[in-house]
Amino acid sequence: MLKRFLFPALLLSILSCSCKKLFSYNANEIQIEEKDRSQNTKNIERLQSKAQDDSFRFIVISDTQRFYEEMDDFIEKVKGYPDISFLVLNGDMTDFGLRSEYQWMSDRLQKLAFPFFVVIGNHDMLGNGRELYNQMFGPENFSFNFSGYKFIILNSNSKEVGYNGTLPDTTWLLKELSVTPTQQKIFVLGHLAPFSGDFDRALEQPYVRILANNGNVIYSVHGHEGISYLGQPYGPPVNYLVVNSIKEKSFVLISVDSDDITAEEIFF
Amino acid sequence: MSALVISFFLLVKTETLSAQKKNSNQFLPHHVKVQYAGGTGFISIGFGYSNKNQKLEADLFYGYLPKSIGGVRIHSISTKFIWLPINAMRIKKYILEPLMTGLVVNYSFGKQYFSFDPPNYPYRYYSFPTAIHSALFFGSRAGVNLPTNSFVRRLSLYYEIVSFDREIISLLSNQKSLHLPDIVTLSLGVKISIE
Numbered sequence: 001m002l003k004r005f006l007f008p009a010l011l012l013s014i015l016s017c018s019c020k021k022l023f024s025y026n027a028n029e030i031q032i033e034e035k036d037r038s039q040n041t042k043n044i045e046r047l048q049s050k051a052q053d054d055s056f057r058f059i060v061i062s063d064t065q066r067f068y069e070e071m072d073d074f075i076e077k078v079k080g081y082p083d084i085s086f087l088v089l090n091g092d093m094t095d096f097g098l099r100s101e102y103q104w105m106s107d108r109l110q111k112l113a114f115p116f117f118v119v120i121g122n123h124d125m126l127g128n129g130r131e132l133y134n135q136m137f138g139p140e141n142f143s144f145n146f147s148g149y150k151f152i153i154l155n156s157n158s159k160e161v162g163y164n165g166t167l168p169d170t171t172w173l174l175k176e177l178s179v180t181p182t183q184q185k186i187f188v189l190g191h192l193a194p195f196s197g198d199f200d201r202a203l204e205q206p207y208v209r210i211l212a213n214n215g216n217v218i219y220s221v222h223g224h225e226g227i228s229y230l231g232q233p234y235g236p237p238v239n240y241l242v243v244n245s246i247k248e249k250s251f252v253l254i255s256v257d258s259d260d261i262t263a264e265e266i267f268f
Numbered sequence: 269m270s271a272l273v274i275s276f277f278l279l280v281k282t283e284t285l286s287a288q289k290k291n292s293n294q295f296l297p298h299h300v301k302v303q304y305a306g307g308t309g310f311i312s313i314g315f316g317y318s319n320k321n322q323k324l325e326a327d328l329f330y331g332y333l334p335k336s337i338g339g340v341r342i343h344s345i346s347t348k349f350i351w352l353p354i355n356a357m358r359i360k361k362y363i364l365e366p367l368m369t370g371l372v373v374n375y376s377f378g379k380q381y382f383s384f385d386p387p388n389y390p391y392r393y394y395s396f397p398t399a400i401h402s403a404l405f406f407g408s409r410a411g412v413n414l415p416t417n418s419f420v421r422r423l424s425l426y427y428e429i430v431s432f433d434r435e436i437i438s439l440l441s442n443q444k445s446l447h448l449p450d451i452v453t454l455s456l457g458v459k460i461s462i463e
Contacts, residue, residue: 021453023306024306024307024432025309025337025338031337066442096398097398100432101438104438127398159388162387
C-alpha cells in the first residue's frame with residue numbers, strides 16, 4: 001500500500017522544494033518581499049554614496065518586456081564595462097504587468113554591480129501593474145542628482161489614462177524644474193516621447209515648450225517605439241533620444257565628460 | 269465572463285443527462301470542492317459534475333483572495349476541466365486516482381482588468397485579456413468511501429501542480445533563461461463526492 005502512495009508523495013515533496021514560489025492565489029496578485037520594495041528610492045541612496053566626478057557614464061535600456069534571454073546576455077555583456085555609474089530601464093519592464101514578470105526582471109537588475117532605476121511603461125500599468133510598480137520601485141515621478149546633473153523621471157504613458165491630461169504630469173514637471181538651480185544641466189526620462197503616437201496630443205507642445213524654455217534641459221530620453229533615434233525634432237536646444245528595445249540586442253551608453261556629452265548605441 | 273459560465277453549463281449538460289437515471293434531481297452537483305491556492309483564489313469553493321465512467325470532471329469555483337495575503341483583494345470565478353486518464357486504484361479502503369490533468373480558466377472581477385476590449389485602446393491592442401487567465405495543471409487524488417447510507421459518498425484530498433498561460437508563454441520563448449521551477453506552483457484541495 002505504501003508503494004502506491006510513494007509516487008505522488010515523492011512528486012509532491014520534490015515539487016514543493018523546487019517551486020520558486022510555492023503557492024499562487026491569483027495571476028493578478030501583487031504580494032512583494034521586503035527586499036524588492038522601493039528599489040528606485042533605495043538605489044538613489046546607493047548612488048549618492050558613490051564618488052561623483054564631472055565625468056561619468058550611464059546606460060539606458062528599454063522595453064525589456066518578455067526578452068529574458070536578451071536581458072541575461074545584456075547583463076553578461078555589461079559585466080565587462082568598468083566605471084558605469086548607473087542604469088535606467090526606460091519603461092515596459094514587463095509585457096503583461098504581472099507580479100511574476102516584475103519579479104523576473106527585478107531579479108536580473110539586482111545582479112548589476114551598479115545602481116539602477118526603472119521608469120514606468122504602458123505595459124507596466126496593465127492590471128495591477130501600476131500598484132506593483134509603486135510598491136516595488138516607488139513614485140512614478142521622481143528625480144535625483146548626480147555629479148552636478150539632474151535626472152528627472154516621469155510617467156508619460158498618456159494613453160493608459162485615456163488622454164485625460166494627467167500623464168505626463170506637466171505641473172509636477174514644471175515644479176521640479178523650478179527647484180533646480182540654474183546652471184544645473186538636466187536629463188528628462190519618460191517611456192513615451194512627445195512625438196509618439198500614444199502621447200497626449202494636447203500635451204505634446206506644452207511638454208516641448210516646458211523643456212525648451214527651461215534652457216538647462218539637454219536630453220529628453222524615451223523608449224516604446226522599438227527604434228533608435230537621436231535628433232532635435234523641435235529644434236535646439238533639447239536633444240530627443242529614443243532607446244531601442246532590448247529585443248534588438250542594443251543599449252545606449254551616455255558618456256559625460258565635463259560639458260561634453262555623447263550618446264552611443266552599442267550592440268551585443 | 270458570461271461566456272465562461274455558459275461554456276461550463278454547456279459542457280456539463282450532457283454529463284448531467286447521463287447521470288439522470290440514478291439521480292432524480294439532474295441539477296444536483298456530483299461533488300463539492302474546497303481548494304487552497306492554484307490561481308483560483310486564496311480559498312475557493314466549487315461544485316461540479318463528472319461523467320459516467322468518472323474520467324471527466326467539470327467544476328465551477330468562486331474564489332477569494334484577501335488583501336492581507338495577495339496585496340490586493342480579488343474576487344474571481346473559475347471553471348476547471350479535469351481528465352483522469354488512468355483508472356482509479358483501490359488499495360484497502362483507499363481510492364487512489366494517480367493522475368488528473370486539465371485546464372483552469374479564471375476571471376478576476378475588478379475595473380482595473382479588461383477581457384478583450386481594453387479601455388482607451390483599439391480592440392485587441394493588447395493581445396491578451398488581463399481579467400482572464402488560464403492555467404494547465406496535473407496532480408493526484410486519494411480518497412476514502414463513506415458508508416453507503418451517508419449523504420457524502422466519498423471524501424478525497426488532492427494536489428495539483430499549476431502553471432499559468434502567460435508564464436508558460438514566457439518560458440517557451442526564453443528556454444535558456446526561464447525554467448520549470450520559475451513557472452509552477454502548488455494547489456491543495458478537498459473533493460466531497462455527494463452523487
